[in-house]
Amino acid sequence: MKVRPGPTTPVRIRQLSGTSARDRRDDLATEEPLEIRLQADDGTRTVAITMRTPGHDFELAAGFLHGEGVVRPGGIAGIAYCTDADLPPEARHNTVTVRLRGPLPDLATLERHFLTSSACGVCxxxxxxxxxxxCTPLPRGDLVLTPEVLYGLPYRLREGQGVFGKTGGLHAAGLFTGDGELVAVREDVGRHNAVDKLVGWAALSGRLPLSDHVLMVSGRASYEIMQKALAAGVPAVCAVSAPSSLAVELAREFGMTLVGFLRGERCNLYAGEERVTAPPER
Known part of the structure; x- marks a missing residue:
């Protein structure tokens, strides 16, 4: 029995090609649940259960808690997999316990977020x-991006996607400098999880806020991704696909740069174009 899940899962498949068929191995992106618990002197509380690709689970937990405004990095005393004796071994690596330095926080805001995320009457x-x-609007700062740097980000992100090369089924989030240098990349079946892992890495290594960095995501730019970037202090977000209307509204309201449809040597600037040294309009 596999005790600790990995980022890929092998399966046997039958592959059809024209009029022939053959049996072969295929590697799938692993999808497993992760339970995130908070533990303090006054108790233990489950705050979220998310489907994710195993790997960088502690970063995922830290990034999620930071992005939702539940726990700041300085409030984390330690993170560990669950050791409850009543859990089977394979389940222990799907449960992460975040030990806090103080008491359990008020989770009412987090609960309202999950309860109203798909409810009627929320605009x-x-x-x-x-x-x-x-969160407060981000300052203009010193970050300046050239079109040449923007055009190179998708290629550099793809080069850093090791698991995608095996499975073809993962999203990625990459953190770059203003010169286009790849700082870190994380992969996951969920694009928001990939961002959480990246933010968690920065939080646990004392790198927040990421005020002079660029976030590049492999899919679309949603409100959720923009919210996580804002909480981490990232001034610029780039996406291969389209942004949502609320993502654009958030970017404009909080002084962020948002780039969509970044493919080849083309892209759309939806907000914060003052950070991009674009050529004159024709």
């Missing part, structure tokens, strides 16, 4: 108002 304006309660 984008209300969502942005809630975000203003814990």
């Amino acid at each position: 984008g304006s209300a969502t942005l108002e809630d975000l203003h309660a814990r």
